Amino acid sequence: MTHNNPYNLLPLKPIGRNETNTANTYSPQDMLKIYEQQFLTEVPEDKLTEFLPMLKGFYDIDDHTLDICAVIFDAVGDACIIYNHKVQIGDYQIIGELVKEELANEDYSDSEGEEQQPAQAYTLECKRIFFINDVQMPYQFNLFIQGDGYSTLTRKDSLLEKIYWFVNDSFDEHLLDDSEDSESLESINEQLASLGVREMDLTTIHELVNFIEDSLIDDEMADALNELIDAAE
Structure with a gap:
């Protein structure tokens, strides 16, 4: 666990930037990993409000990217996330x-x-x-x-x-x-x-x-x- 990555998020390589060049884009499989990490990472209750901005900052992504991640996750098959x-x-x-x-x-x-x-x-x-x-x-x-x-x-x-x-x-x-x-x-x-x-x-x-x-x-x-x-x- 490091200071810059306190939750041991997976380092993932972006495949480019979005249309407005304001955030990274990732391969579908990596976007799926980002989405899973959002919900499967153990976060202390007093850090919950800080975690999502930190995750988006770590991967340099926006809300739209997370929305796409959710769509991909639902399309992958028989999987769901139940309370982490x-x-x-x-x-x-x-x-x-x-x-x-x-x-x-x-x-x-x-x-x-x-x-x-x-x-x-x-x-x-x-x-x-x-x-x-x-x-x-x-x-x-x-x-x-x-x-x-x-x-x-x-x-x-x-x-x-x-x-x-x-x-x-x-x-x-x-x-x-x-x-x-x-x-x-x-x-x-x-x-x-x-x-x-x-x-x-x-x-x-x-x-x-x-x-x-x-x-x-x-x-x-x-x-x-x-x-x-x-x-x-």
Whole structure:
């Protein structure tokens, strides 16, 4: 850490000047790095107002350049920044065979009383890889599919799975004690630190779980699942 670069920003070489010759321009990949550094750099709270002008001064860029960086970042693919943590979606894996589920013998009738046949239900073990600040983290779950709807039941083996259950069990009274079976924010952050991932507060963890739930099944995986179901039927 140096006096002129107190946050260890990456030195990047500009490729030219903007149209008015008032600020540097950078390659798209370097602009992406500048944008990430803006949100992933640890900055003390009392220095927050100083950081952005310092970053723009270090690279000699303007607000317009940062706006372009944001557009490039969104266009790169499945990545987002959640409270100073970069989260990316990795590959999916279908584990094992599609299993037909036996449905309970219940009365399925429409509004006119005519009996309706419920859609066949299936379960399937799946895994999705996520990256947090470039650290690979697996997330395995059992997928329940019926008709156009689905639900997931997450395992509790990997750290990402434990984070999910920490959020979803946090309102259960029996998990608000200090029992050995329940994770705490402190224990989760200890495990994150062991992987080289910066600690998270409750807000960050809740946003992370929301992102995971929204990102488990993408178009490519949905197509693969539909092919499996069509073959089973």
